[in-house]
Amino acid sequence: MASILRHSSRLGIRATSLALPRGRNAYATATPYFNNEPSKPVVMTSIPGPVSKKAIEELDSVFDTRSLNMICNYEKSVGNYVADMDGNVSFYAQIASIPVGYNNPHLIATMSSKEAVDALVNRPALGNFPPGYWASLLKTGILAVAPKGLGQVFTAMAGSDAIETSYKAAFIYRRRMERGEGVDFTPQEIESSMKNQAPGSPELAIMSFKKAFHGRLFGSLSTTRSKPVHKLDIPSFNWPQASFPQLKYPLEDNVEANKKEEERCLAEVEDIMNSWHCPIAAVVVEPIQSEGGDNHASPAFFHGLRKLTKKMGVLLIVDEVQTGVGSTGKFWAHEHWNLESPPDMVTFSKKAQTAGYYFGDPMLRPNLPYRQFNTWMGDPVRAILFRGIIQEIEKHDLVKNTAETGDYLFRGLQELASKFPEKVQNLRGKDRGTFIAFDTPNRDAFLKKMKTFGVNVGGSGDTAVRLRPMLVFQKHHG
Amino acid sequence: MASILRHSSRLGIRATSLALPRGRNAYATATPYFNNEPSKPVVMTSIPGPVSKKAIEELDSVFDTRSLNMICNYEKSVGNYVADMDGNVSFYAQIASIPVGYNNPHLIATMSSKEAVDALVNRPALGNFPPGYWASLLKTGILAVAPKGLGQVFTAMAGSDAIETSYKAAFIYRRRMERGEGVDFTPQEIESSMKNQAPGSPELAIMSFKKAFHGRLFGSLSTTRSKPVHKLDIPSFNWPQASFPQLKYPLEDNVEANKKEEERCLAEVEDIMNSWHCPIAAVVVEPIQSEGGDNHASPAFFHGLRKLTKKMGVLLIVDEVQTGVGSTGKFWAHEHWNLESPPDMVTFSKKAQTAGYYFGDPMLRPNLPYRQFNTWMGDPVRAILFRGIIQEIEKHDLVKNTAETGDYLFRGLQELASKFPEKVQNLRGKDRGTFIAFDTPNRDAFLKKMKTFGVNVGGSGDTAVRLRPMLVFQKHHG
Numbered sequence: 036m037a038s039i040l041r042h043s044s045r046l047g048i049r050a051t052s053l054a055l056p057r058g059r060n061a062y063a064t065a066t067p068y069f070n071n072e073p074s075k076p077v078v079m080t081s082i083p084g085p086v087s088k089k090a091i092e093e094l095d096s097v098f099d100t101r102s103l104n105m106i107c108n109y110e111k112s113v114g115n116y117v118a119d120m121d122g123n124v125s126f127y128a129q130i131a132s133i134p135v136g137y138n139n140p141h142l143i144a145t146m147s148s149k150e151a152v153d154a155l156v157n158r159p160a161l162g163n164f165p166p167g168y169w170a171s172l173l174k175t176g177i178l179a180v181a182p183k184g185l186g187q188v189f190t191a192m193a194g195s196d197a198i199e200t201s202y203k204a205a206f207i208y209r210r211r212m213e214r215g216e217g218v219d220f221t222p223q224e225i226e227s228s229m230k231n232q233a234p235g236s237p238e239l240a241i242m243s244f245k246k247a248f249h250g251r252l253f254g255s256l257s258t259t260r261s262k263p264v265h266k267l268d269i270p271s272f273n274w275p276q277a278s279f280p281q282l283k284y285p286l287e288d289n290v291e292a293n294k295k296e297e298e299r300c301l302a303e304v305e306d307i308m309n310s311w312h313c314p315i316a317a318v319v320v321e322p323i324q325s326e327g328g329d330n331h332a333s334p335a336f337f338h339g340l341r342k343l344t345k346k347m348g349v350l351l352i353v354d355e356v357q358t359g360v361g362s363t364g365k366f367w368a369h370e371h372w373n374l375e376s377p378p379d380m381v382t383f384s385k386k387a388q389t390a391g392y393y394f395g396d397p398m399l400r401p402n403l404p405y406r407q408f409n410t411w412m413g414d415p416v417r418a419i420l421f422r423g424i425i426q427e428i429e430k431h432d433l434v435k436n437t438a439e440t441g442d443y444l445f446r447g448l449q450e451l452a453s454k455f456p457e458k459v460q461n462l463r464g465k466d467r468g469t470f471i472a473f474d475t476p477n478r479d480a481f482l483k484k485m486k487t488f489g490v491n492v493g494g495s496g497d498t499a500v501r502l503r504p505m506l507v508f509q510k511h512h513g
Numbered sequence: 514m515a516s517i518l519r520h521s522s523r524l525g526i527r528a529t530s531l532a533l534p535r536g537r538n539a540y541a542t543a544t545p546y547f548n549n550e551p552s553k554p555v556v557m558t559s560i561p562g563p564v565s566k567k568a569i570e571e572l573d574s575v576f577d578t579r580s581l582n583m584i585c586n587y588e589k590s591v592g593n594y595v596a597d598m599d600g601n602v603s604f605y606a607q608i609a610s611i612p613v614g615y616n617n618p619h620l621i622a623t624m625s626s627k628e629a630v631d632a633l634v635n636r637p638a639l640g641n642f643p644p645g646y647w648a649s650l651l652k653t654g655i656l657a658v659a660p661k662g663l664g665q666v667f668t669a670m671a672g673s674d675a676i677e678t679s680y681k682a683a684f685i686y687r688r689r690m691e692r693g694e695g696v697d698f699t700p701q702e703i704e705s706s707m708k709n710q711a712p713g714s715p716e717l718a719i720m721s722f723k724k725a726f727h728g729r730l731f732g733s734l735s736t737t738r739s740k741p742v743h744k745l746d747i748p749s750f751n752w753p754q755a756s757f758p759q760l761k762y763p764l765e766d767n768v769e770a771n772k773k774e775e776e777r778c779l780a781e782v783e784d785i786m787n788s789w790h791c792p793i794a795a796v797v798v799e800p801i802q803s804e805g806g807d808n809h810a811s812p813a814f815f816h817g818l819r820k821l822t823k824k825m826g827v828l829l830i831v832d833e834v835q836t837g838v839g840s841t842g843k844f845w846a847h848e849h850w851n852l853e854s855p856p857d858m859v860t861f862s863k864k865a866q867t868a869g870y871y872f873g874d875p876m877l878r879p880n881l882p883y884r885q886f887n888t889w890m891g892d893p894v895r896a897i898l899f900r901g902i903i904q905e906i907e908k909h910d911l912v913k914n915t916a917e918t919g920d921y922l923f924r925g926l927q928e929l930a931s932k933f934p935e936k937v938q939n940l941r942g943k944d945r946g947t948f949i950a951f952d953t954p955n956r957d958a959f960l961k962k963m964k965t966f967g968v969n970v971g972g973s974g975d976t977a978v979r980l981r982p983m984l985v986f987q988k989h990h991g
Contacts, residue, residue, distance in 0.1 A: 101882030254731030
């Protein structure tokens with residue numbers, strides 16, 4: 036991120052020593068998407084400043100504010116810049132979930148429409164009483180960007196329930212295959228399910244990877260392995276975790292070692308499938324482990340995983356809650372792999388502003404209605420918003436912009452890394468759009484200092500600085 | 514429901530034999546909330562009609578439609594009446610989740626506001642970057658109707674995650690009490706939590722009741738006991754269920770038997786607490802078991818449950834997802850009990866159009882931030898909508914209307930029951946607003962037939978016809 040370059044003194048590098056990446060001037064003249072953005076972050080007070088401090092105190096009496104980072108004035112936020120209550124203006128994208136800018140005019144028009152107001156006021160129970168426009172809204176919105184081979188969708192409310200409903204689909208599918216098509220539930224299954232006991236409520240598992248993050252409800256949390264703070268004191272399922280490749284950087288200097296590491300991890304996956312005390316219904320994996328430290332694996336690893344899951348009759352769920360919707364320089368991160376057969380399910384949320392999972396195989400629809408069901412089944416107004424986001428992405432070719440901006444940022448950071456190798460370590464995310472990260476000593480102090488410059492960069496894992504700008508982040512924001 | 518009275522021929526009762534409740538004429542002149550409502554349901558085609566059939570077929574190619582009841586034209590829906598694609602107009606309230614009428618003018622104005630559009634377009638990560646207005650929105654909205662004694666709120670997206678986050682709060686609290694205030698996690702706890710093993714991920718349970726419904730994700734589903742179709746093939750936690758009182762009707766003729774039945778259930782709760790293989794962190798209970806068959810218990814039962822949970826150091830979670838927001842003739846159903854000390858947590862969703870749980874004890878905030886957290890932490894636009902709903906309820910005194918309408922309906926059904934005791938059995942919900950139900954033979958055929966009259970009444974449990982009209986359902990709708 037060019038602001039990281041600009042404020043690189045916090046890496047212990049004197050600003051004057053920084054050579055800007057070649058070609059920067061040419062880039063800087065590209066047309067900005069937002070004409071009314073500030074030219075740079077503005078920090079006038081400490082953060083939080085006096086107005087914010089008072090507001091936080093008021094809020095804390097009724098709502099836990101200990102995770103609060105900044106209390107915002109969204110009316111005054113624009114494009115890539117979020118404003119706080121004291122007039123400070125910073126870069127920030129709401130945990131990677133705002134794709135096309137604060138107060139994006141097209142989205143304002145979309146959300147001011149009669150259609151949006153109708154969807155808010157007359158909220159349908161989508162499974163029972165969908166609106167007449169639901170098919171067309173799905174087809175022109177959510178499904179217009181469906182991953183190749185996955186033409187059906189189950190809509191949900193947020194990332195965790197997108198993940199959990201995909202797990203339910205996997206369990207139902209698994210038992211359907213074991214039972215044989217058309218075979219009814221046995222009386223024992225029906226009876227024991229009501230007691231939370233097998234065979235009706237069977238022992239089946241989802242395999243995830245070490246350092247994975249898939250959510251915080253009981254099923255999803257059982258597959259989350261990123262940090263103890265999420266898991267402590269919460270009962271969980273006895274489900275297995277496999278090692279995720281720990282690649283060495285730079286990749287080009289560690290080809291053989293990394294290949295071996297990925298083979299080791301795949302062998303571990305297979306070994307667990309063969310030895311776990313109960314059947315594994317699905318493997319869930321992030322294309323890039325996001326919360327767990329921006330851990331990458333090569334397309335070959337994912338090809339191997341797809342091949343292995345196919346061989347073992349285990350479903351493959353690709354969790355694109357954080358990687359989806361453009362930020363890796365493709366609409367879906369798993370498109371980088373060019374798999375021969377698609378994942379069985381792909382989950383989405385965050386930048387999509389609505390959630391759910393895509394699937395292709397009609398057998399992933401349960402044999403009976405109401406087995407996957409809830410009152411709202413997602414939110415049509417957020418599906419309308421996602422359609423508006425897709426339109427905006429297509430109109431401005433924002434996935435391409437993200438690939439190009441990412442390339443520019445990566446090369447800038449590469450130069451920094453070569454000059455200050457102890458400060459910019461394990462730079463990763465080449466050819467993955469702006470989904471870039473590096474490790475640095477004293478990471479948390481660094482992030483804190485960046486905030487005082489109006490750059491809200493986050494961390495992932497223990498030592499990584501992760502970049503998650505919007506899709507409207509351009510080279511001139513450097 | 515007066516339409517039930519009108520169409521009572523489906524109960525095998527000839528319409529001419531129906532004496533309307535006394536005083537009906539006086540009631541019928543009350544001012545209608547919606548001047549533009551149809552005067553009665555209009556059914557012109559079979560449901561689904563030809564236009565709807567085509568639309569359903571189109572939708573089914575991408576979205577499971579087997580639970581679909583009607584495909585709707587919400588633009589043409591008004592007040593208590595939902596319109597379908599063929600011009601049919603029926604009573605329906607979206608699984609008890611539309612409180613103040615389709616196209617309610619106040620809600621249209623609220624959702625057309627700059628504030629609402631801002632909350633949609635610039636969706637904040639509420640835990641990290643809440644908007645400046647969040648405290649005031651909570652206080653004038655969600656918290657303006659907080660149950661007595663519960664002044665704090667954790668906001669969520671839908672019923673299931675409201676429930677699951679309340680369970681997480683209960684587990685975290687339990688371990689905090691066991692560990693002792695200020696005592697750190699041990700290295701073993703930290704390490705074992707990452708492996709989904711005790712002591713970090715402990716064996717702890719939530720107790721629920723037979724026939725309860727609390728949601729469909731992995732933790733909530735483990736406490737749901739209403740129907741096998743929700744639970745089959747899904748792994749669950751080994752958590753206990755206690756018997757919920759099965760009362761005999763009419764109540765006034767079965768006082769002693771019902772008292773004994775409730776004592777039996779309370780004794781069972783205590784017995785399970787003493788004998789279960791792991792500690793029970795909380796008991797979760799619906800004020801009226803809704804999905805499970807409209808099963809009621811007396812205030813004395815809930816007093817007993819509160820007393821018992823206090824004595825045993827177990828938290829009491831009251832699940833008001835379906836009973837909350839007015840339909841029982843009080844804003845919260847548990848207000849009918851006049852408990853001496855409030856429940857520890859109360860969950861809400863459905864008619865609130867947003868979800869979460871209320872709590873009072875500051876110790877129910879985890880000792881560290883980020884233990885209860887997610888990207889969105891609810892949806893501010895839905896919180897704005899709830900505030901609009903609250904305003905509308907207060908302006909028109911709709912809780913009182915619901916109490917009165919419920920009283921009217923109950924008396925009408927009582928007369929029917931006395932004339933046709935084999936057709937209207939176990940009438941229940943007296944003094945519980947419009948939250949009324951009765952059992953009838955061939956229930957499903959009855960519900961199907963009612964639909965052809967434009968009355969979408971639902972069932973609960975195996976045999977119950979349940980009424981769930983909106984808060985704007987008035988006597989003249991009979």
